[in-house]
Amino acid sequence: MATAARRRLAAGDSERGANPVELAVLMPLILVLLFASIQVAAVFLARSTALNAAQSGVNAQRTYQARDGAGVESASRFLRAAGGWLVGWDKAGPTCVTTPTDVPTPTEVTCTVSGRSLSVVPGVDFAVRQTAHGTVERVTTP
Numbered sequence: 001m002a003t004a005a006r007r008r009l010a011a012g013d014s015e016r017g018a019n020p021v022e023l024a025v026l027m028p029l030i031l032v033l034l035f036a037s038i039q040v041a042a043v044f045l046a047r048s049t050a051l052n053a054a055q056s057g058v059n060a061q062r063t064y065q066a067r068d069g070a071g072v073e074s075a076s077r078f079l080r081a082a083g084g085w086l087v088g089w090d091k092a093g094p095t096c097v098t099t100p101t102d103v104p105t106p107t108e109v110t111c112t113v114s115g116r117s118l119s120v121v122p123g124v125d126f127a128v129r130q131t132a133h134g135t136v137e138r139v140t141t142p
Helices: 002-011 018-061 070-082
Strands: 095-099 108-117 127-135
Touching: 018 070, 018 095, 018 108, 018 127, 070 095, 070 108
Parallel strands: none
Antiparallel strands: 095 108, 108 127
């Protein structure tokens, strides 16, 4: 087996060195695909984090006789505990709006969380904005 390999090397194989060249051509493409897939995963994690924070805010704000700001506090607490998947959320902060505002007991609450996803690829920045909606708990007469 070893003698056959020596004879083939001595004969001057025309395909010799082709594998490193192929790898050098394909490696940038492989790296781009790898980093692109990681960036897509980071965007989806940021969207999921923003949506869960918005839902947390809605759940806190929709409880019976919830105080003003309970939803924003809950969403902010969730985002601080969730880690850094959503970047820049604290600049605008989560918002929770109850509607209608002209009646003593509002009927609906909407919370919105926005920010940016982590950037794995330099210069690539994706805005993330998620909204959750719910009905405010209240006592009604039959």
